[in-house]
Amino acid sequence: MPYVNIQVTREGVTAEQKEQLIAGTTDLLWQVLKKPPELTFVVIDEIDTDNWGHGGRSVTARRREAQRKPPAA
Known part of the structure; x- marks a missing residue:
């Protein structure tokens, strides 16, 4: 009995996209x-960007900083 947990940031993943993830994951486990x-x-968890981090900082903070930086020349 496989259990797959997919975690994504909560940023507008649609119900249709979630259905595709569930169907695709289920199909892959059948095929392989x-x-x-x-x-x-298949369980999909949506995580607020404040609660998702890497490199010691949240995704929210990283994106906020990226918006402030001028584009590289």
């Missing part, structure tokens, strides 16, 4: 591992 779709669980 022959795991029955009816026993495959």
Whole structure:
């Protein structure tokens, strides 16, 4: 019984895109591992950018800074 957890930042992922992720993930597990779709669980978590970080800083802070920087010449 596969369980797949997909985490994305909460930035407008549509219901249609989520359906595609669920269907595609389920299909991939069937194609590669022959795991029955009816026993495959896919959960999508949407995480606020304030709660998602890397390199010691949140995605929100990184994007805010990127908007302030002038484009490289």
